[in-house]
Amino acid sequence: MCDTERIVDMKFDRKPIPVTDAVTKVMEYARFGGTEEVSINECENRILAEDITASHPIPPFHKSPYDGFALKAEDTKEAGSDNPVTFHVIEQVGAGHRASRPIESGEAVRIMTGAEIPEGADCVAMFEICQTQEENGKSYMTIKRQMEEGQNVIEKGSETSHGDVLVEKGTNINPGVKALLATFGYPTVKVGRRPVVGLFATGTELLDVDEKLQPGKIRNSNAYMIAAQIERAGGIVKYYGKLEDDFDTCYQAVTNAFAEVDMLITTGGVSVGDFDLMPEIYEKLEAQVLFNKIAMRPGSVTTVAEKDGKLLFGLSGNPSACYVGFELYTFPVIQRYSGVAKPYHRKIAAILGKDFPKPNPFTRFVRGYIHYEEGKVLVSPAGMDKSAVVTTLANTDALIMLPGGTRGFAAGNAVQAILLEDSTGQATFE
Ligand SMILES: Nc1nc2c(c(=O)[nH]1)N[C@H]1C(S)=C(S)[C@@H](COP(=O)(O)OP(=O)(O)OC[C@H]3O[C@@H](n4cnc5c(N)ncnc54)[C@H](O)[C@@H]3O)O[C@H]1N2
Ligand code: MOO
Ligand SMILES: [Mg+2]
Numbered sequence: 001m002c003d004t005e006r007i008v009d010m011k012f013d014r015k016p017i018p019v020t021d022a023v024t025k026v027m028e029y030a031r032f033g034g035t036e037e038v039s040i041n042e043c044e045n046r047i048l049a050e051d052i053t054a055s056h057p058i059p060p061f062h063k064s065p066y067d068g069f070a071l072k073a074e075d076t077k078e079a080g081s082d083n084p085v086t087f088h089v090i091e092q093v094g095a096g097h098r099a100s101r102p103i104e105s106g107e108a109v110r111i112m113t114g115a116e117i118p119e120g121a122d123c124v125a126m127f128e129i130c131q132t133q134e135e136n137g138k139s140y141m142t143i144k145r146q147m148e149e150g151q152n153v154i155e156k157g158s159e160t161s162h163g164d165v166l167v168e169k170g171t172n173i174n175p176g177v178k179a180l181l182a183t184f185g186y187p188t189v190k191v192g193r194r195p196v197v198g199l200f201a202t203g204t205e206l207l208d209v210d211e212k213l214q215p216g217k218i219r220n221s222n223a224y225m226i227a228a229q230i231e232r233a234g235g236i237v238k239y240y241g242k243l244e245d246d247f248d249t250c251y252q253a254v255t256n257a258f259a260e261v262d263m264l265i266t267t268g269g270v271s272v273g274d275f276d277l278m279p280e281i282y283e284k285l286e287a288q289v290l291f292n293k294i295a296m297r298p299g300s301v302t303t304v305a306e307k308d309g310k311l312l313f314g315l316s317g318n319p320s321a322c323y324v325g326f327e328l329y330t331f332p333v334i335q336r337y338s339g340v341a342k343p344y345h346r347k348i349a350a351i352l353g354k355d356f357p358k359p360n361p362f363t364r365f366v367r368g369y370i371h372y373e374e375g376k377v378l379v380s381p382a383g384m385d386k387s388a389v390v391t392t393l394a395n396t397d398a399l400i401m402l403p404g405g406t407r408g409f410a411a412g413n414a415v416q417a418i419l420l421e422d423s424t425g426q427a428t429f430e
Contacts, residue, residue, distance in 0.1 A: 035339070046191035047191055048189065053166065064115050065152055093115045110141075125147055130143050196262050202266055266313070364385075
């Protein structure tokens with residue numbers, strides 16, 4: 001048998017594997033990309049590579065939650081509506097300042113929100129319940145209510161103690177995490193490196209976004225879509241442009257790019273057509289094909305190969321198949337590289353919002369969107385459900401995962417929805 005016949009034979013000899021097996025195979029080659037130190041100003045949506053530990057208690061001192069007077073509660077024990085008790089106001093303390101001396105019985109300090117409670121004081125009476133007067137150049141304050149020890153005092157360490165682990169490594173840095181980094185004095189933070197993900201679109205039919213439509217041609221939408229998916233997943237896009245379906249050009253371009261990136265994505269040319277060149281390219285590259293057929297729709301032809309520990313993702317050319325293939329197989333690899341503790345998209349139980357009567361011989365990932373009704377989470381198909389469809393994707397933020405061997409679903413049925421725009425994640429695919 002000559003080489004061409006052998007390759008052609010291999011092309012058609014594809015054994016579909018279950019989705020979970022495909023995910024497992026890919027993740028065997030997914031690795032953590034190491035760490036780097038970034039400024040607090042540039043760490044949004046990066047992944048913590050160190051635990052955030054309280055470097056001091058919060059608050060770091062007993063502090064006042066109100067503007068008022070700090071005093072000894074004991075001094076108010078006789079106070080009542082008919083029995084005002086008067087205090088000598090010895091000084092005024094704003095946030096950022098401290099009282100110059102401890103207070104004595106009968107004394108009060110005018111204190112502002114956020115200021116340290118003076119030594120000797122054990123409560124704060126809000127301005128609203130106090131009356132003030134001046135006499136002979138001295139300030140006095142009168143109160144007609146009893147105060148309790150500890151009243152209106154935020155105790156040192158009441159929020160968190162020194163040494164508490166507050167955010168674990170592997171967590172996405174959101175605005176709240178940034179607040180903690182600043183609180184505990186982290187001008188820089190250790191995060192996971194982001195992978196450089198190379199990207200090619202293949203297909204002689206592809207036009208650039210600024211080109212006029214021509215007979216038989218279409219604009220290259222997958223490159224823009226995948227670039228945005230890479231960024232949404234936390235990767236750095238290295239777009240190499242589009243390639244015509246010519247073996248030597250494609251082989252050379254893929255070989256060169258593969259050496260420069262942490263992983264490479266191609267779209268198109270993975271099926272069995274005369275101009276589907278990717279199978280031959282993997283062969284010539286001597287890459288190990290992990291799978292080239294998956295028991296799923298869309299994206300059954302999604303192919304993943306490995307060479308020297310790096311992954312090549314051969315995503316389908318059909319836009320919906322390409323989109324789904326990325327979210328199932330490339331997304332968790334990018335997440336793992338970046339150090340995300342839970343690298344898979346979060347899957348939730350939801351109620352199907354519209355009928356989906358199509359039978360599902362294989363696991364089907366219907367592009368859908370989440371909505372809420374009467375406190376319930378619903379997910380509805382976003383539109384036409386064909387592999388070649390592009391328009392439905394604009395309205396997609398979830399994939400409705402319908403098991404193989406089912407005969408269609410009706411509105412109201414319980415289904416599983418894979419959330420594409422939720423950074424919580426989950427530790428396993430299932
Ligand atoms: N005889 C068979 N034919 C096909 C099979 C099969 O098993 N046997 N599988 C079908 C399935 S399923 C899919 S999915 C497609 C996969 O095709 P390829 O991945 O080889 O992609 P292409 O042939 O290059 O293109 C398919 C389709 O997508 C359009 N396309 C390609 N690139 C882009 C892009 N960057 N932006 C927008 N659209 C793009 C292309 O024009 C084609 O229409 O194969 C089936 N065939
Ligand atoms: O791979 Mo194709 O997308 O199954 O439709
Ligand atoms: Mg094809």
